[in-house]
Amino acid sequence: MTVSSPSRFALLRRLTPDFFTSALMLAMVAATFWPAAGASARVLGHVTTVAIGALFFLHGAKLSGAAVKAGFTHWRLHLLVLACTFVMFPLLGLLLKPLALTLLTPELYLGILFLCALPSTLQSSIAFTALARGNVAAAVCAASASNFIGIFLTPVLVGALLMHGAAGQASSLDAIISFAQLLLLPFVAGQFARRWIGPWVDRHKNALRYVDQSSILLVVYGAFSEAVGQGLWQKLTPGTLLNLALFSCVLLALAMGATILVSRRLGFSREDQIAIVFCGSKKSMASGVPMAKVLFATSSLGVLIVPLMVFHQIQLMVCAVLAQHYGKRLD
Structure with missing residues (x-):
C-alpha cells in the first residue's frame, strides 16, 4: 500500500526537529x-533557580486532582505504566551496563541511569x-500519575542507581533536601493554589509551556557553559554521540517491545495498549533537566x-512513526 503525499509530508514534519529541539541546539x-x-x-x-521553582509551581497547578482520582478507576493500566517507568527502565539501565x-x-x-529514573x-x-x-483519558491519568509520583520517587531511584555507576556520584542528603526545597515545595504550593488559579492555568496552558521551555533552556545553557570550560567537546566526540544514539535506540526498542508484549499478554484492549506503550516507554525532559540541575554538581x-x-x-x-502506524491500521 502506497502512502499519499500529504501523509508523507505529515510524517516528515514529525520526524524533523521541532522548534524547541532547535532552540536546545542553539x-x-x-x-x-x-x-x-x-x-x-x-x-x-539565580535566575535559573527562580525559573525552575516557577516551572514546578505551574506543574502542580496544572495537575488536576480529578484526573489523579479518575486514574484509580483503571488501576491495572496505571500500575503497569508506573512499573514500566520506575521498575523496568532502571532494570534495563543496569542490565545494559556492559554494552553501555x-x-x-x-x-x-x-x-x-539518571534517564532511566525519570517520570514519563x-x-x-x-x-x-x-x-x-x-485511550486518551487513561493516558492523561497515567502520565499525570507518573509525573506526580516522580517528584518523590526519582531522587530515591537516582541515589540507588548511581551507587552502581561510580563512587561519589550518588545523590547526597544535601541534594535530597535541595530537591525538596526547590522542586517539591513549589509543586505542593502549586497544587494548593490550584483551587484559585486552576481555571486561569487551564485557559493558558499553551502560553505557559514557554515557562517550561525557558527554564530548560536556561539550565542547558548554564550547564554547557560550565562543561565547555572543562573540555566537554573533547569528551563528546562525533563517534561518542553516534554510539549514544545507537544505545538510546536499543534502550527505547527494548522498552517499547516490553510494553507492547506485556500489555497484550495481560489482555488489555487495543486502545489501552496504545496508552500503555506511549506512556510507559517515554521519559520527560521537562522534568528531567530541572531535576538534574538540583541533584548533580554543576561541573x-x-x-x-x-x-x-x-x-x-x-x-x-520513533513515536511519531508508531502513532502513524497505529492510526493507519485502524483506518
Missing part, C-alpha cells in the same frame, strides 16, 4: 562560543495516544543531561 552552540562565566554565571544561576560501558564513557552511562512525558504521551486513537551536569536530550529526540521520532 543554546548548546551559544554556550560553546559565548559561555557564561564569573558574575554572569552567578546571575544566571563498551560504547560510552562512564559519565554518559551515569546520564543513562506528559504532553507528548497524550498527543501521540490521541494520534494513534488510543558534571553538562555531560549527564546529554543522554536525556538525545533519547528525547529519538523517542519523539
Whole structure:
C-alpha cells in the first residue's frame, strides 16, 4: 500500500526537529562560543533557580486532582505504566551496563541511569495516544500519575542507581533536601493554589509551556557553559554521540517491545495498549533537566543531561512513526 503525499509530508514534519529541539541546539552552540562565566554565571544561576521553582509551581497547578482520582478507576493500566517507568527502565539501565560501558564513557552511562529514573512525558504521551486513537483519558491519568509520583520517587531511584555507576556520584542528603526545597515545595504550593488559579492555568496552558521551555533552556545553557570550560567537546566526540544514539535506540526498542508484549499478554484492549506503550516507554525532559540541575554538581551536569536530550529526540521520532502506524491500521 502506497502512502499519499500529504501523509508523507505529515510524517516528515514529525520526524524533523521541532522548534524547541532547535532552540536546545542553539543554546548548546551559544554556550560553546559565548559561555557564561564569573558574575554572569552567578546571575544566571539565580535566575535559573527562580525559573525552575516557577516551572514546578505551574506543574502542580496544572495537575488536576480529578484526573489523579479518575486514574484509580483503571488501576491495572496505571500500575503497569508506573512499573514500566520506575521498575523496568532502571532494570534495563543496569542490565545494559556492559554494552553501555563498551560504547560510552562512564559519565554518559551515569546520564543513562539518571534517564532511566525519570517520570514519563506528559504532553507528548497524550498527543501521540490521541494520534494513534488510543485511550486518551487513561493516558492523561497515567502520565499525570507518573509525573506526580516522580517528584518523590526519582531522587530515591537516582541515589540507588548511581551507587552502581561510580563512587561519589550518588545523590547526597544535601541534594535530597535541595530537591525538596526547590522542586517539591513549589509543586505542593502549586497544587494548593490550584483551587484559585486552576481555571486561569487551564485557559493558558499553551502560553505557559514557554515557562517550561525557558527554564530548560536556561539550565542547558548554564550547564554547557560550565562543561565547555572543562573540555566537554573533547569528551563528546562525533563517534561518542553516534554510539549514544545507537544505545538510546536499543534502550527505547527494548522498552517499547516490553510494553507492547506485556500489555497484550495481560489482555488489555487495543486502545489501552496504545496508552500503555506511549506512556510507559517515554521519559520527560521537562522534568528531567530541572531535576538534574538540583541533584548533580554543576561541573558534571553538562555531560549527564546529554543522554536525556538525545533519547528525547529519538523517542519523539520513533513515536511519531508508531502513532502513524497505529492510526493507519485502524483506518
